Amino acid sequence: MKLTILGCHAATPTASTHPTSQVLEMKGHLFLIDCGEGTQVQLRKCKVKFSRIKHIFISHLHGDHFFGLVGLISTFLLLGREAELHVYGPKGIKEAILLLLKLGKAYTNYPLYFHELTENTPQIIFEDDKVSVETIPLDHRVYTNGFLFKEKPDDRKLNVEAARDLNIDMSYYNKIKQGFDVENKAGKLISNSEITFDPPPPKSYAFCSDTAYNPTMVPQLEGTTVLYHESTFLEEHYNLCEKTKHSTAKEAAAIAKKANVETLILGHYSSRYGNLELFRKEAQEIFENVELAEDGKIFSF
Amino acid sequence: MKLTILGCHAATPTASTHPTSQVLEMKGHLFLIDCGEGTQVQLRKCKVKFSRIKHIFISHLHGDHFFGLVGLISTFLLLGREAELHVYGPKGIKEAILLLLKLGKAYTNYPLYFHELTENTPQIIFEDDKVSVETIPLDHRVYTNGFLFKEKPDDRKLNVEAARDLNIDMSYYNKIKQGFDVENKAGKLISNSEITFDPPPPKSYAFCSDTAYNPTMVPQLEGTTVLYHESTFLEEHYNLCEKTKHSTAKEAAAIAKKANVETLILGHYSSRYGNLELFRKEAQEIFENVELAEDGKIFSF
Numbered sequence A, B: 001m002k003l004t005i006l007g008c009h010a011a012t013p014t015a016s017t018h019p020t021s022q023v024l025e026m027k028g029h030l031f032l033i034d035c036g037e038g039t040q041v042q043l044r045k046c047k048v049k050f051s052r053i054k055h056i057f058i059s060h061l062h063g064d065h066f067f068g069l070v071g072l073i074s075t076f077l078l079l080g081r082e083a084e085l086h087v088y089g090p091k092g093i094k095e096a097i098l099l100l101l102k103l104g105k106a107y108t109n110y111p112l113y114f115h116e117l118t119e120n121t122p123q124i125i126f127e128d129d130k131v132s133v134e135t136i137p138l139d140h141r142v143y144t145n146g147f148l149f150k151e152k153p154d155d156r157k158l159n160v161e162a163a164r165d166l167n168i169d170m171s172y173y174n175k176i177k178q179g180f181d182v183e184n185k186a187g188k189l190i191s192n193s194e195i196t197f198d199p200p201p202p203k204s205y206a207f208c209s210d211t212a213y214n215p216t217m218v219p220q221l222e223g224t225t226v227l228y229h230e231s232t233f234l235e236e237h238y239n240l241c242e243k244t245k246h247s248t249a250k251e252a253a254a255i256a257k258k259a260n261v262e263t264l265i266l267g268h269y270s271s272r273y274g275n276l277e278l279f280r281k282e283a284q285e286i287f288e289n290v291e292l293a294e295d296g297k298i299f300s301f
Helices: A039-045 A069-078 A093-103 A160-165 A170-177 A215-221 A239-244 A249-258 A277-284 B039-045 B069-078 B093-103 B160-165 B170-177 B215-221 B239-244 B249-258 B277-284
Strands: A002-007 A021-026 A029-033 A055-057 A085-090 A112-117 A124-127 A131-137 A145-151 A204-208 A226-230 A263-267 A290-292 A298-300 B002-007 B021-026 B029-033 B055-057 B085-090 B112-117 B124-127 B131-137 B145-151 B204-208 B226-230 B263-267 B290-292 B298-300
Touching: A002 A039, A021 A039, A021 A145, A021 A204, A039 A069, A069 A085, A069 A093, A085 A093, A085 A124, A093 A112, A093 B093, A131 A204, A131 A215, A145 A215, A215 A249, A226 A249, A249 A263, A249 A277, A263 A277, A277 A290, B002 B039, B021 B039, B021 B145, B021 B204, B039 B069, B069 B085, B069 B093, B085 B093, B085 B124, B093 B112, B131 B204, B131 B215, B145 B215, B215 B249, B226 B249, B249 B263, B249 B277, B263 B277, B277 B290
Parallel strands: A029 A055, A055 A085, A085 A112, A204 A226, A226 A263, A263 A290, B029 B055, B055 B085, B085 B112, B204 B226, B226 B263, B263 B290
Antiparallel strands: A002 A021, A002 A298, A021 A029, A124 A131, A131 A145, A145 A204, B002 B021, B002 B298, B021 B029, B124 B131, B131 B145, B145 B204
């Protein structure tokens, strides 16, 4: 599981800070999460093979999370893309993107599907045999979802040596990996646990931005491997959270702790702060394993 | 008259090339012309005081000329702008921008006016006592206008010494600057030309992008100080011009020559060319005074 932060700053792009966008690589998928202005350039700078992106998830329709989407869709068109592209985002996103394309007479030459979101409870919005993606309803000034990306468990690992010693026919090996008990050549039933190892535990990634402190999401996040949670403010500006529906680093850490996640990544910093280490320090008073998002940073888990 | 090239490349933005946008400083105005994705960051990088921009001119609704507009309008909002902003562009631009703002519940706190263009003949779209701006109908795949920015003549310069020698009362000085003949204290009529110098000739700037070779614009451009004309292709790719409705460097130079402009600036280069000097070389076979636009370059005239 690899996470590339293309941008992690709140509000307007500047010469040195980029609005929200990130790429999650999970089980062969390249998922793009949010798409602020300039995302296509950040994809190039971070050397992401962006023709491999087939699914784009947009949390909400504030500009710093989606003004780069139409440009990216247009660039795919100019690059001669043929593969399907799926966009998941709040209702209204389809009308907006299609209107912009229509004004430029730029119809897509590849299949472009919009999956508009309107529900206020968690929904599975994408699933295949390797991963699932579900919405995390968030509490922001406009309709907003986070996204929970979950690997499905791998097959069990065959203990080839044990299987040979126990005289099991090779034709059973696939069944064994799927968890079945099988008979050996002498007709004796061999327990699956004797001839397999546990696969690595499936990983999961939760993206939660933008949101006020919202503990109702905790049960859904229980045990998540990595939680990206916005921390627009430090506690000293707690008063700004209510009006803007954002969180402090301390609140992000409280969610991480309650949900027993393994790692918390902070991001979506307000431009008022020069020293981002203050966010880590504040969060670590509550939750130890804190990382700071930075534009261009790559996390591997 | 100062021209800052924010971006001058065709099609998609990349890590090193920016789509069309430029700022023209003329008689105290800061005019923004076109606004491809990333324009607001380019404005910051080029240190343009962009709160001073009150008029934005959009040539056409292809993404590389206007996908940065909504982000810039939103940033003005976040920065607490109060001054009026006027946007001039093809019909449809208002609906698109307002829809995007509405989706994010981002209503502007400053007066935002759209002036939608639909005419196919030159129209004066802005005028005050110092400058005028008129459309230049262009020939592209969608409805497109160039823009001709013209200084109005300054007052005549008073020759104070001559006026004193000729015994003219100071109360006439303003009238003299406005071009009138006046009587001196002895009652003799003094010709204006005896007591004034010519003001510097008014300057003009024509922006013509994107367009196929379009000599119908020549009379309107006659004697223009500076012509920015797109040159997406070199003559070796002339065959691409017809389908895409773009021009070669040679065609841009032909327009410059026919219109007797002083300086031609080339831009809107296709990404297929590595060496931009080839554009200059090709154009100079027809017209001598050729400059090449480059992202971040500032021209003073």
